[in-house]
Amino acid sequence: MxxxxxxxxxxxxxxxxxxxxxxxxxxxxxxxxxxxxxxxxxxxxxxxxxxxxxxxxxxxxxxxxxxxxxxxxxxxxxxxxxxxxxxxxxxxxxxxxxxxxxxxxxxxxxxxxxxxxxxxxxxxxxxxxxxxxxxxxxxxxxxxxxxxxxxxxxxxxxxxxxxMGNSLAGTRSLHERLLLSWSKGQATPLFTDEYRQPxxxxxxxxxxxxxxxxxxxxxxxxWAGEKCISRYEMGQRIAQHFGLPAEQLVQAAQRGDDPRFAHRQARLDLDITPLASKLKTQAQAFADQLDALIVPKPVRSWYHSQ
Missing domain, CATH: 3.40.50.720 (NAD(P)-binding Rossmann-like Domain)
Structure with missing residues (x-):
């Protein structure tokens, strides 16, 4: 084709x-x-x-x-x-x-x-x-x-x-952006009250x-992953996946604490049953998604020095 x-x-x-x-x-x-x-x-x-x-x-x-x-x-x-x-x-x-x-x-x-x-x-x-x-x-x-x-x-x-995933430039996806911030010594505030289905x-x-x-x-x-999880949990589990100290790198925050973010959707949970029931491909758990992630090129020197 x-x-x-x-x-x-x-x-x-x-x-x-x-x-x-x-x-x-x-x-x-x-x-x-x-x-x-x-x-x-x-x-x-x-x-x-x-x-x-x-x-x-x-x-x-x-x-x-x-x-x-x-x-x-x-x-x-x-x-x-x-x-x-x-x-x-x-x-x-x-x-x-x-x-x-x-x-x-x-x-x-x-x-x-x-x-x-x-x-x-x-x-x-x-x-x-x-x-x-x-x-x-x-x-x-x-x-x-x-x-x-x-x-x-x-x-x-x-x-x-x-x-989630590994982009060509190593700067596009969630884990790549988080690792880039962490490589600069910046702890990341992530919302405990904002849920997505990565x-x-x-x-x-x-x-x-x-x-x-x-x-x-x-x-x-x-189409989406198996379940909704909070942004905060995503960040914690990404840090843990790469063997990094999640308690130091990920800070708990709430959307409502900052008026700039109060308008963001609280929960986006998608029903995928109509499609999942007809396809060979099945939705993945977040743990399986993490297994596919690699350290992006822009931060490899920093990462290997940790």
């Missing part, structure tokens, strides 16, 4: 490209400014994804069997600062990809986010009413609507949670591959 992949150098896109290669698929990876090593894609193309005409011409030239959209501006603060710029990637791009999927009769896998929910419910189901609390979440929800309106018979939208990117990539290879799972689905 030929797969056109946007965001091929990102945390999730890179994991997907490598998984697809192992399964014998031909991945054409699109990157932005990143020009470093890119394992996985059989071909790569540097392209400004805000240039939708250039993207369309390239996609029509490639004529893929599937399109996988991992590109996004995912930092909520960036979306608040410049919503017009972030909408180009978060809304206009998936809209264009949906049109292309319909034109090419190609499967489309579009990545959305748990952030479309406000965090006030005990659990969120496929049909739970979204209530996006910030600009990033509003854009992701709008992208879901555009994809469904334009390519419902070809598209699967996958809402994903906080992602998922390893390799596990999410396996799900995405199954969705590419099947034609019977269209619409919106959730």
């Amino acid at each position: 030929k797969i056109l992949l946007t965001g091929a150098s990102g945390l999730l896109g890179s994991a997907f490209a490598q998984a697809a290669k192992r399964r014998g698929h031909h991945v054409v990876g699109i990157t932005g400014r990143y020009d470093g090593p890119l394992p996985g894609p059989a071909e790569r193309k540097q392209l400004d994804l805000a240039d939708l005409n250039a993207l369309e011409a390239f996609a029509l030239e490639q004529f893929p069997d599937a399109i996988v959209n991992c590109a996004a501006i995912s930092e909520p603060g960036d979306c608040e600062k410049d919503p017009a710029a972030s909408r180009l990637l978060n809304v206009a791009l998936p809209e264009k990809l949906a049109l292309l999927a319909r034109h090419l009769f190609a499967t489309l896998i579009h990545i959305s986010s748990e952030q479309v929910f406000d965090g006030t419910a005990a659990r969120y189901y496929r049909d739970s009413p979204p209530s996006p609390p910030n600009e990033y979440a509003r854009q992701k929800l709008e992208s879901e609507h555009r994809v469904n309106e334009l390519a419902a018979e070809f598209a699967t939208t996958l809402r994903l949670p906080l992602l 998922c390893l990117v390799d596990n999410a990539a396996a799900v995405m591959l199954e969705l590419c290879e099947r034609s019977d799972l269209k619409g919106v689905y959730h």
Whole structure:
């Protein structure tokens, strides 16, 4: 299968490209400014994804069997600062990809986010009413609507949670950012009252591959790890996994103690049963996710000196 992949150098896109290669698929990876090593894609193309005409011409030239959209501006603060710029990637791009999927009769896998929910419910189901609390979440929800309106018979939208994993640069994921802070002598305050359902990117990539290879799972689905845990527990267990003193490096904090964070969702617990019951890939426990994490290159000298 030929797969056109946007965001091929990102945390999730890179994991997907490598998984697809192992399964014998031909991945054409699109990157932005990143020009470093890119394992996985059989071909790569540097392209400004805000240039939708250039993207369309390239996609029509490639004529893929599937399109996988991992590109996004995912930092909520960036979306608040410049919503017009972030909408180009978060809304206009998936809209264009949906049109292309319909034109090419190609499967489309579009990545959305748990952030479309406000965090006030005990659990969120496929049909739970979204209530996006910030600009990033509003854009992701709008992208879901555009994809469904334009390519419902070809598209699967996958809402994903906080992602764990090893990025190409070693600076993108939660454990990489924590280790970078700790290497600078900075203890990290993490919330005891903010719960997420983390998922390893390799596990999410396996799900995405199954969705590419099947034609019977269209619409919106959730995927995540086995259970919700607090940010504080995540930080503690990451430190312990790397043999570091969690009691010195991780500080307990609460969202409500700082008005800057009081708006953050308290709990994002996703029901994944509708998808998990139909796939070979199964959700992972947090301990299994930790086993896949490595010390990133930017902090290896510091880490080995501990």
